[in-house]
Amino acid sequence: MSELRWDPLRDNWVIMTLGKGRWPQDFIYPREVLTTKACPFCSGNESRTPPEIYAFRPGGSAPNQPGWSVRVIPNRFPALRIEGELESRAEGLYDCMNGIGAHEVIIETAEHGKTLADLTEEQITEVLKIYRGRMLDLRNDSRFRYLFICKNDGVGAASHIPHSHSQVIAVPVLPPLVETELRTSREHYERKQRCLLCDLIKQEQAAGTRVVSDDGNFIVYAPYAAQFPFGLMIAPVKHKHDFTQQSDQQLRLLAGTLRDTLRRIKAVLRDPPFSFTLHSVPPMHLRWGRQDEWARLPDQFHWHIELAPKLTRMTGFEWGSGFNINPTPPEEAAEFLRRADFSFD
Ligand SMILES: [Zn+2]
Ligand SMILES: [Zn+2]
Numbered sequence: 149m150s151e152l153r154w155d156p157l158r159d160n161w162v163i164m165t166l167g168k169g170r171w172p173q174d175f176i177y178p179r180e181v182l183t184t185k186a187c188p189f190c191s192g193n194e195s196r197t198p199p200e201i202y203a204f205r206p207g208g209s210a211p212n213q214p215g216w217s218v219r220v221i222p223n224r225f226p227a228l229r230i231e232g233e234l235e236s237r238a239e240g241l242y243d244c245m246n247g248i249g250a251h252e253v254i255i256e257t258a259e260h261g262k263t264l265a266d267l268t269e270e271q272i273t274e275v276l277k278i279y280r281g282r283m284l285d286l287r288n289d290s291r292f293r294y295l296f297i298c299k300n301d302g303v304g305a306a307s308h309i310p311h312s313h314s315q316v317i318a319v320p321v322l323p324p325l326v327e328t329e330l331r332t333s334r335e336h337y338e339r340k341q342r343c344l345l346c347d348l349i350k351q352e353q354a355a356g357t358r359v360v361s362d363d364g365n366f367i368v369y370a371p372y373a374a375q376f377p378f379g380l381m382i383a384p385v386k387h388k389h390d391f392t393q394q395s396d397q398q399l400r401l402l403a404g405t406l407r408d409t410l411r412r413i414k415a416v417l418r419d420p421p422f423s424f425t426l427h428s429v430p431p432m433h434l435r436w437g438r439q440d441e442w443a444r445l446p447d448q449f450h451w452h453i454e455l456a457p458k459l460t461r462m463t464g465f466e467w468g469s470g471f472n473i474n475p476t477p478p479e480e481a482a483e484f485l486r487r488a489d490f491s492f493d
């Protein structure tokens with residue numbers, strides 16, 4: 149049995165398997181353990197990476213030397229490059245832009261075998277502070293229309309270097325998914341004078357069945373129309389449009405929530421590969437003829453993290469139709485994660 153569920157934020161349908169859904173034991177994807185003889189992200193191998201952009205060095209050691217706990221470097225093989233003017237041109241009905249952007253790597257720990265779930269709350273807080281700092285810095289560049297933070301953990305999640313890291317990617321066009329979320333949030337606000345995600349969070353709190361955790365600061369829930377099995381939304385309970393406005397104290401609370409969530413996933417699904425992405429407001433640069441573009445955005449948009457373990461492969465139907473098939477109803481996924489036994493310290 150299945151049903152189609154509509155996601156008001158993504159404005160899209162998901163096909164949800166009901167009845168006998170797939171449970172944790174049905175997903176057997178053991179984490180591929182890779183060792184690299186000379187991992188470029190390891191402490192002591194700093195010379196194998198481009199010079200660092202920033203590093204958190206608690207002991208005050210010199211740049212590009214050991215002694216760091218989080219380190220930011222340019223991607224050696226960037227998808228987009230920072231140098232040059234943004235030029236756009238038509239090629240018949242096609243459009244072309246030169247590949248301007250930024251592509252940075254945040255190495256989250258100096259220790260090779262650790263994943264984000266293994267780090268302490270303090271270490272994860274430092275990583276989150278670096279997300280905030282890189283976004284604030286890159287936002288000054290008016291060529292960039294969006295700043296992405298994303299993480300792929302584990303080989304199955306398309307990570308090539310088996311050393312825990314995230315990426316910051318600045319792009320010169322608004323990504324379609326973000327554009328959709330901005331539009332659905334704006335339309336909801338125009339109809340109801342309320343934030344869409346605030347409304348969704350209140351509804352999830354009232355229903356309770358899809359909530360994994362809620363400490364009053366950050367809520368974690370499996371969306372009603374989750375695209376992927378065990379796909380989760382993490383958001384501040386109180387309305388906040390911009391991740392970079394979160395205080396140190398709020399980032400510490402978020403680190404606690406993120407760590408708790410990753411450890412639940414690790415326990416229930418036996419350390420699967422996973423990805424997450426941070427959706428915050430775009431840099432609000434004024435554009436010619438569009439002076440009011442961002443006027444209501446702070447009331448309309450609600451920043452959030454979308455997180456999903458990589459448990460399924462995309463089918464031809466999903467690829468061709470844009471509909472996802474989710475074999476684990478979010479109500480069941482949330483219950484497994486709520487009951488997770490992750491006392492494995
Ligand atoms: Zn390493
Ligand atoms: Zn809100």
Ligand SMILES: [Zn+2]
Nearest residue numbers: 329427452454
């Ligand atoms: Zn989103």
